[in-house]
Amino acid sequence: MLPDFTELSLNLAGLCRTTAQFIRQEATRFDRSKVEHKGVHDLVSYVDQETERRLVAGLRQLLPAAGFITEEGTVGPDSQTEEFTWIIDPLDGTTNFVHGLPVYSISVALLHRHELVVGVVHEVNRDESFRAVRGGGAFCNDEPLHVTDVPDLNSSLIATGFPYKDFGKLADYLQLLGAFMSRSHGVRRLGSAAVDLAYVAAGRCEAYFEFNLNSYDVAAGILLVREAGGQVTQFLEDGDPLFGREVVASNGRVHVEVQETIREFWRV
Known part of the structure; x- marks a missing residue:
């Protein structure tokens, strides 16, 4: 049972x-x-x-x-x-x-x-x-908790995490960071992936993205976002974000736009 x-x-x-x-x-x-x-x-x-x-x-x-x-x-x-x-x-x-x-x-x-x-x-x-x-x-x-109903990236606040031990994709990341800065209300780096995900679920930001993550960084937060009505995937596809090392979480309404922005600058 x-x-x-x-x-x-x-x-x-x-x-x-x-x-x-x-x-x-x-x-x-x-x-x-x-x-x-x-x-x-x-x-x-x-x-x-x-x-x-x-x-x-x-x-x-x-x-x-x-x-x-x-x-x-x-x-x-x-x-x-x-x-x-x-x-x-x-x-x-x-x-x-x-x-x-x-x-x-x-x-x-x-x-x-x-x-x-x-x-x-x-x-x-x-x-x-x-x-x-x-x-x-x-x-x-x-x-x-409920994610926001903000409909577009231009009206969104974005959370992210900075690379701190694997800098192989740093150039891609910096270009991506610049794109989100210019296309949104701003980008925030809080320093806790779990908090970032919880804040998406709570409607305090519309989206969050980060790479080089582990399952223990994101497991609880993934469920929070989904149960609050949001969407969580990998960067470029709908693969398993729990063990996939990269996460995009959003209110769902801006998810495609966030993924499309990542696709412009992210080399697989």
Whole structure:
């Protein structure tokens, strides 16, 4: 028998809210000398790792049979299962956190047989809990979420993420960035893919695009956007954005225009 996904989403939101309190507490006394590097510009801290451990412990109580895909590797890859898998980013926006820039989040999603069924993004500093259930809608602090009805790119606010470790497509990206700057109300770079996606779902921007992403960056946000009435694909086609390394999310009405703009400058 399947669990009650709505009840599970509420319990998950509660776990994320409690865990966010730990992150906020550590932010007041964080020592940048304790930062480690997974890559040249890819930062990790004890806060990421401890947050992930706390989330994993809580999630094991919520759904003991589920496996895990985690950013920080506190659970090994052999933990994945065919039935249920939690996808966790314990601190999406670590660089912001390290520098004291208050835009970072917890992102947790549940896969059931390769379908996203539950997702929560908790924006830590605003204490906003974005949650979604497949077929059950999307919410922020229990208020229903809906994407905007803005009909064109010219009237849209666009979110994106900058490349920070793979610069092979930097020239393409800079041209694309210029195109969106000149064809929209503006482009914003917040530093947390999960927050970007949640903000599309909440109608705070009309579209978001980014490449070189991982499943744990986007899993919960993909479900949020879809359940809020939006559309999520890869850059140039309707392929699986969860494991496809690139994402375009929008209110649906500007999606084709966003993809057409990307197609002008993006070399496959």
